Amino acid sequence: MATSCPSHTCGTDAEAAKREEAAEELRLKEQLRRIQHKLLVMSGKGGVGKSSVATYMAFGLSQKGYRVGLMDADLHGPSIPKMLGITGMFQVDDQKHLVPVQVNENLQVVSIQCLLEDPDSAVIWRGPIKHGVIRQFVSEVQWGNLDYLIIDCPPGTGDEPLSVAQIIPDVHAVIVTTPQEVALSDVRKSINFCRKAHLPILGLVENMSGLVCPHCGKSVPLFGTEGGRKTAERMNIPFLGSLPFEPRVVEAGDAGMPLEVGSDASGPFLESLNGLLSEVIDKCSPPLPEEKTEAMTSDVTKEVPRMEKDNFKVAIPLANGMLCNHFGHCERFAILTVQNGRIESREERTPPPHEPGVLPRWIAEQGVNLVIAGGMGQRAISLFQERGVQVLTGAPALDPETLVNSYLQGNLVTGANVCDH
Incomplete structure (x- = not known):
């Protein structure tokens, strides 16, 4: 015979759930307060090199002295651990919070792949579960004080970018495209998604803008030319820059050893990347690394x-x-x-x-x-x-x-x- 639980027990459970929810909300707000700039890297379609752009933005900013977190929100197809040579699973601290993987002195990474015992396991989740995981990747991870949090989302305008926009109200979008019209058509949908979701756009990046011949130095327009810049002008959003197709980037990603980024970086890709990073830094206008203090609340x-x-x-x-x-x-x-x-x-x-x-x-x-x-x-x-x-x-x-x-x-x-x- 079924019996109902005493009303006072139900009331206690409900009150405990409310307290836990309030505590989680407080943790989320406190974590967001300690992160100065949040950038959502997204694209209208797959295959445009979005994850590579997110990885090199995060890696490059960290090498310039900024404290950076890289959050892999591509829950079904995480690729950032491979590109950065990350293996194994997350550590958990005494408070049962995830400890990000430390790639270098200034770069920390979180990815769903580091929660899977088998990296080839398929993640089969619906929207509400994905929303909860993305929220936990912000509030339940010991990010500490960051200048930038770079968030890599799967292509399209589905659950993940919408969840990020809802969880992180002051996030800005960096939209990645390639020059050909089929990609530009989808990227215009991404731009309209951002506008409907009240998600401010930091700018547009044109990836794989051309292959620079290693012999003659001329650029071969594999997917057309200037499509990204023209789309940015037509849609009235900032154009952050173009990145050429670079075979070394592919090789470095497969090897888990990204190309070093610095003031003396050479080669068409790294030179273009430095220009892109300068645009991002200028638009976000954070303090210079040598001027930063330990407390984020004193910045700007x-x-x-x-x-x-x-x-x-x-x-x-x-x-x-x-x-x-x-x-x-x-x-x-x-x-x-x-x-x-x-x-x-x-x-x-x-x-x-x-x-x-x-x-x-x-x-x-x-x-x-x-x-x-x-x-x-x-x-x-x-x-x-x-x-x-x-x-x-x-x-x-x-x-x-x-x-x-x-x-x-x-x-x-x-x-x-x-x-x-």
Whole structure:
């Protein structure tokens, strides 16, 4: 005869589950706070060398002195361990957190392959399980303080890139293509996916742009020419650079020994890669390695002006419950009321359709005195100032209460205005 469990037991289990969920959310936010730049490397189709680009971006940045994490989110076809010569399984620390594989002094790697006893095992998972694994790869891994987290996703616009966009609100996309039209057609879908998912695009990389003849030095356009640059111009996104087809890269990947990247790197591929890395560094604008301190919270910070009164309202643009970097295209606004220097209430409101000048007027009509945002155009900032609304930009992608409490305590860390228009 079946019996039901006592109600007090069910209540205890539910409370324990809520506490664990809250603790996991806190771990995730704390981990993201310690990672300065998050880059999602994606492509519209397979075979464009996306994983090679992700590997060389991470490896190259680490050799330039930046602290880098490389997360292999291609759960069904992980290839990064092979390209970096990684074998064996992960270690686990005393708190049962995964310890990333240390490739060199500045580069750490996490891949599903390092959780499999047999590297040839097939991973057969549906979307919810993949979402949970990607979340754990961020929150349950001891990444430490990073300048860059490079995330390699499988081709297409399916579960993995969507999960990354939801889990890491301030991630930026690096889209990889080859010059031929069949690849460019798919990459345009990736660009539109990013726009619909409110995922900012750092830029487009054209891979396998040509084979440089080792004898005469001329470039042979194996897959066409200039397709990536023209697509970037037509779709109004930054073009980060072209990488030529290089047989040595193929050989190095098979051997698990990537080509050394440095200021004196020679050869068409490495010279082009250095140019690509310079573009990435410039667009992310992190501090120079020699200027960095041990605490990430001191990086690219700026003085945060304080309100002159203890009673005011704060508006924060939201996406998936966290601060949204795209101020003008957010889903909702959280409006928090501060009384006597403490948060008294919170409400969420849906903004009117985005048109120039509409949001500053609408937010001012809600009685808001302060806006905390990731990025905002200078015109919008001026319109807010005209209405007596103070604006803070460069805030991290955290929940509204954490942002406002940090502001009230005088320890809100802000960086550069991330608006790209």
